[in-house]
Amino acid sequence: MIWLDTLVQGILLGGLYALFAAGLSLIFGIMRLVNLAHGDLIVLAAFLILTIVGTLSLHPFLAAILAAPVMFGLGWALQRFILNRTLGEDILPPLLVTFGLSIAIQNGLLEAFSADSRRLQGGQIETASISLGPISVGILPLMTFLAAIFTILALNHLFYRTRIGRAFRATSDDAVTAGLMGIEPRSIFALTTAIAMLVVTLAALFLGMRANFDPSIGPARLLYAFEAVIIGGLGSLWGTLAGGVIIGVAQTMGAAINPEWQILAGHIAFLLILLVRPRGLFPRAVD
């Protein structure tokens, strides 16, 4: 029974990793931009929620609703005024600029909030649980997982069922020809990063309520996000969820055997899958 419990905890943890990864996947999918500051932006959003909780004495859920439009605007401006300038034939400038951004965000947060570990206090919901058959499931991990599924459903709807979604996919395919259709690729890119920052806010909310965070933990979240995206196959959001779940399950299983193995087990699962399926589980047909 302990194994079933571990498995379920791992799957639910995978929801959090999928949330980390969805924003990264979105930005890479639309503009082939690898955002090395993605993990730090999640931590930045967590500190933003923390600040709103502190100043307005709100529950983290309500604070996240206020943080979301701020992050949306930040993402839009970041893309419009900085990252758009780095896009081009050469793949190096975006890597250098987002790497620099990552360092700047970490040090900025360190100055503003110190290196202390923080946490978003969720109250009763943190410890509440429900019984599903023989096992007991925490409300918060369950909500995290459902949020990941909701996010993926919403993004898929946006991309495949709406007019603006067609413009996203067309721009991703061929930005020059998209321009001939009246699409302004740079506006689409700005909107992409803005939407990705909404997902980042959601990820930050559940990260901050689940565990302690401090300004230095961004790069490790980025690594989990990358692994989830690569396992799933570039361009598939459901694949990203599967990737997150695989890493989550591997980590909880590893921890169940020996707590020292938790992180290592996730990375080993990643390497094993790359060995068997170098393009990930659900690669997009056209690349």
Added chain:
Amino acid sequence: MALLETRGLTAFYGDFQALFGVDVTVAVGETVAIIGANGAGKSTLLRSISGVLRNDPEACIFDGQPIGALPSSRIMALGVAMVPEGRRLFPSLSVEENLLIGAYGRAGQGYWNLDSIYELFPILRERRRSPGTALSGGQQQMVAIGRALMSNPRILLCDEISLGLAPIVIKDIYAAIPRIKEAGASIVVVEQDVGQALRVADRVYCMMEGRITLDGTPATLSRDAIHDAYFGAAA
């Protein structure tokens, strides 16, 4: 009055100059063919007009408005639609989505919509759920033309629409040109196939090495004059 006019248009790819002061005019309702050998600058001319390549504002005038420096998305919204060389369908979009996205920046009031395009190219209705790139070359070209028409453009720029297609297919594609004309658009066709171009055009420009070397109506231009303008006069 000219609907479209270029005035001393120049174009560069880095240090390489591709156009040396090109003057072209297209009147309302007119079909103009631009012929010339590979590398003459025909495609560069269309890419400059459509805004893929930027220019001086006054180098290109559309309906009295300088558009030379505008981005392609703005030029498209004014009613200049392009069928790009190599068709350039969006592989992630189905045939129907490829058509729909043609109206993204400008729906335009007019004859062209999904139904009238499926009537023009009936095969596309059957294949509307397929990925655009799963179609044959000729069918893909029909999608590319339909996509450009969806904006009900005032002028349609067609870049080498016969390239790589079988003669029978080219005939089908060119059969659509009179219908497009009837619906009210001016047309510019860029072609290497001189015979095809002369059959549909009201007026012809011949280009060589980035310059206009000859212009006139198909009736007044002799085969020899075109030959000289196309390949350079025999020494």
